[in-house]
Amino acid sequence: MKIEEAFYIGYITKTKGLKGEVQLFFEYDEPELLELDVVFADFNGKMVPYFVSTYKLHTNNTGNFYFDDVDHIDKAQPLLRKKIYLPLTKMPDRSNDEFHYEDLKGYLVSDEIHGELGEILEVNEYPQQFVATVSYREKEIMFPLNDDMIVEIDEEEGVLRVHLPDGLIDLYLEN
Known part of the structure; x- marks a missing residue:
């Protein structure tokens, strides 16, 4: 399996x-x-399968796992800090009314002051927030996706209207 055929679930x-x-x-x-x-x-880019023998999920977004053929701490050590994926075929279906920030990828961004900024190239999740990346005037601009900055999400038109803080875009254009 290739990484493009999988989705990230944790580490x-x-x-x-x-x-x-x-x-x-x-x-x-x-x-x-x-x-x-x-x-x-x-x-290192190679997807290695691990068959789960037992697991227990906890409320703090963690789970304890035993894998087949990993029956000693020495066999578990190489797994530390490894990113874990599932095949795209196992991605849970979402109901149509569920909206996630990742769904904004490909939307056109329009700022109230600067006008049209461009298409959202990437949406990344960081511990405190989601951040969108847009190419504007041949520069990559990043801004947080939060209720303070989002004015409107037009799903029909594929447009995200935002009110970015004064000076944010200028910071990127100065360099």
Whole structure:
């Protein structure tokens, strides 16, 4: 499997005990919806499958996992800090009324002051917020996606209307 055929769900944070148990931190919003019979660890671009023998999910976006053939802490060590993926075919269906910031990728951004900025190239999730990346005047501009800046999301037209803070765009254009 290639990384393009998968979606990211989280990463291994630590080992637990001596019998190969690992803790997975989920960056996927609803881990309880995931089918976790086999997961894929990214080893330098190579997707390595790990078959789940047992797991227990916790309320703090973590889960403890035992994998087949990982029965000792020494076998679990290489998994530390590895990103974990599932095949795209196992992505849970979302209802039509669910909207996520990632859905804004490809939307045209229009600022109240600067006008049309361009298309959203990327939406990244950081610990405190989501950040959109737009190409404007041949410069990459990044801005947070939050209620303070979003004026309107026009799903029919594919337009995101924003009110960016004074000086934010100028910071990017100065260099």
